Amino acid sequence: MEEAPATPRCKVLPVPLRFLTAGESHGPGLTVVVDGLPAGLGIDRAVIDGDLRRRQGGYGRGGRMKIETDTADITAGVRHGLTLGSPVSLSIKNRDHESWKDVMSPDPQPDEARARRALKYPRPGHADLAGALKYLTSDLRNVLERASARETTARVAAGALARLLLRACGVEVRSHVLRIAGAAVADGALPWEALDGVEESPVRCGDAAAGTAMMAAIDEAKKAGDSLGGVFEVVVRGLPPGLGSFAQWDRRLDGRLAQAVMSIHSVKAVAVGAGFAAGTTPGSAFHDEILFDDAHGLHRGSNHAGGLEGGVTNGEEVRVQGVAKPIPTLVTPLRSLDLRSKEPQSASFERSDTCVVPAAGVVGEAMVAWVLADALMEKLGGDSMTEVLDHLEASRARWKEMLERPAPRDARPVPVD
Numbered sequence: 001m002e003e004a005p006a007t008p009r010c011k012v013l014p015v016p017l018r019f020l021t022a023g024e025s026h027g028p029g030l031t032v033v034v035d036g037l038p039a040g041l042g043i044d045r046a047v048i049d050g051d052l053r054r055r056q057g058g059y060g061r062g063g064r065m066k067i068e069t070d071t072a073d074i075t076a077g078v079r080h081g082l083t084l085g086s087p088v089s090l091s092i093k094n095r096d097h098e099s100w101k102d103v104m105s106p107d108p109q110p111d112e113a114r115a116r117r118a119l120k121y122p123r124p125g126h127a128d129l130a131g132a133l134k135y136l137t138s139d140l141r142n143v144l145e146r147a148s149a150r151e152t153t154a155r156v157a158a159g160a161l162a163r164l165l166l167r168a169c170g171v172e173v174r175s176h177v178l179r180i181a182g183a184a185v186a187d188g189a190l191p192w193e194a195l196d197g198v199e200e201s202p203v204r205c206g207d208a209a210a211g212t213a214m215m216a217a218i219d220e221a222k223k224a225g226d227s228l229g230g231v232f233e234v235v236v237r238g239l240p241p242g243l244g245s246f247a248q249w250d251r252r253l254d255g256r257l258a259q260a261v262m263s264i265h266s267v268k269a270v271a272v273g274a275g276f277a278a279g280t281t282p283g284s285a286f287h288d289e290i291l292f293d294d295a296h297g298l299h300r301g302s303n304h305a306g307g308l309e310g311g312v313t314n315g316e317e318v319r320v321q322g323v324a325k326p327i328p329t330l331v332t333p334l335r336s337l338d339l340r341s342k343e344p345q346s347a348s349f350e351r352s353d354t355c356v357v358p359a360a361g362v363v364g365e366a367m368v369a370w371v372l373a374d375a376l377m378e379k380l381g382g383d384s385m386t387e388v389l390d391h392l393e394a395s396r397a398r399w400k401e402m403l404e405r406p407a408p409r410d411a412r413p414v415p416v417d
């Protein structure tokens, strides 16, 4: 019987990577603890801080972004530029905390401190009312401080670590804005190369004419005291096939990506690949034909599936879109009420943005990078980057071997001696 080549044994964990964030919007800062990263991963602070900066930018952001210049302090898990295999802890200061010290103090304070920044009239669309009912409080500050999208700063820091892991394995993650209200990219599926200049566009759009129309729409909304939503897309290149699984519902990668993107503040719909067009396009035009030639190897005629079939990566670019609603805090507020007296009131206003779709795209990148890094570790395993990269190389050799054989060899039982 033919000898099976030695394949590294992978460590299969139910949750290879995980992270937890803590911190309030106007508290001292945000903390994220990332667990499960292999030892020996190079940590480039410029990548983490660069992603934090991109999250703060984008046409349509408000005053706070000018106060905050986020940078992450690494407080555990990294030594001399490399991960140790222990939990990595990052902390990001809230620079405007100085003027909120007594309001956000963990220690009891005079009533005046609580009243000074009280938010009394819940904003439709924000977590204010739902949170007040959940925690039985009419002090909406207790709700919004954590419900605020300031928390996404910590996610972006965690996502930057995932991005570094993916990059070490030859995988790159980008995002771009497809739509802001009525202004949209004409051809939704912009190729990877069209995204080269996205960071130079104030709305992070790969199509100059659409970008100009998006900025005009934001200007108009700002003038009217209104807000706008839109659609961003995350695109991932270089992923190996076979990540995720159809064996159980909770291991399907499309489902895991959807959950992660849907969990971003203001995201109300998620699509993979051509998404909603699946409901209106016949199968003959929707499905991506399977082709093979010497120049390109195994490839597809199109990528409407967004790189995922059966909840498993198929080797094509992964494309995931998120639809962000218009943000709830409006300069021209909607009707609300005083929770105590039930008297009608205009919803409270807290310093706010007009449009956050470009920033939401950066958060989308972080969440997608996180889920894919988790799926990669699940597939490959390894306590150190040396092992991870060995396992990746072995897997690549197996795919190549399978495709090059005239009759592919199926997975076989390992002989027991």
Ligand SMILES: Cc1cc2nc3c(=O)[nH]c(=O)nc-3n(C[C@H](O)[C@H](O)[C@H](O)COP(=O)(O)O)c2cc1C
Residues within 6 Å of the ligand: 062, 125, 126, 127, 147, 148, 149, 152, 264, 265, 266, 267, 325, 327, 328, 329, 330, 351, 352, 353, 356, 359, 360, 363
């Ligand atoms: C990057 C980012 C920044 C946001 N900034 C604001 C903001 O300034 N004002 C606001 O009302 N909502 C903002 N939001 C949206 C709210 O956080 C979100 O609507 C709210 O938490 C309720 O959650 P939901 O929309 O998912 O239901 C932002 C969202 C993101 C992704």
